Amino acid sequence: MQNLSVVPDTVDAMRVATWNVNSVKQRHARLLEWLDQRQPDVVCLQELKLTDDAFATLIGPDLTERGYQFTTFGQPQWNGVALLSRVGLDDVVRGIPDAPAFGAASDIEGRAISAVCGGIRVHSLYTPNGREVASDHYAYKLEWLAKLRDQVAADTVPQLVCGDMNIAPTDHDVFDPAAFEGHTHVTPAERQALADLAELGLRDVIRERWPDETVFSYWDYRAGMFQKNYGMRIDLILAGPEVADRRAAAWIDRQARKGKGPSDHAPVMLDLDAAPDGDIGPMVPPPSAGRPAKKGVKLPQAQ
């Protein structure tokens, strides 16, 4: 899986984002507008709800025009993940090695894709929901997470594990912990799966930046949950130490959850400082925390 030949001689500052768009078809205009405003260099998308061909036909030209390469693992109706990059897109891995199937053995769902972008292996993930704790889907979720852990452990390129993990890391990441008792997304076994990734050195960059704040990435469409800020933080960016040490900014783009026709998830954003020439290894300390220079684009206010 590792391929050091694709690591560039210098590593520039870059902006990485992950966003569960809940249907590219329904979010097409908003997605393009968001790309133009935020100018991310690498984007992980989830819940495409399109086949690879349909994705390429619908939005491929728009992405190419904006300088993005892209790769997808799509399905016609549900799931589907993508990676967009304008800092290289090499050594694509579709799915997780030995990932479990749900239902028919041939039915490997479109829930994981990764590639090396700007010297970092970036994963775009849509972890199974789990539905109910007593369900087959919950067992499938845990097994899928275990295989993800194995995949991450086997790679030596610096990593960014991004996506809709469908797990709230702590009670601080749900609006009402009591309301979730006995439900998926908050169980000890699911949280242990995140702890197992942390054990490999992956760090939750949003929580590191906002250690005490209430920060959510998902709000149910119903009952004015967004307006009340009754949400959950289940979309995560987990960074290997070499990457996490380059953090210049990390925030959740709540603007994208506002207005007419939003996804129920907001993008999670990470700005990385440049790494020293040819050195993508551990750094001490990172350079100044200014955001990478992008022509004519203002840094949105975090929170």
Next chain:
DNA sequence: ATGACTAAATACTTTAGA
């Protein structure tokens, strides 16, 4: 209120999401 909303196909009702 075992709700509320959104999206896609199974399509005027069901399944899934979380």
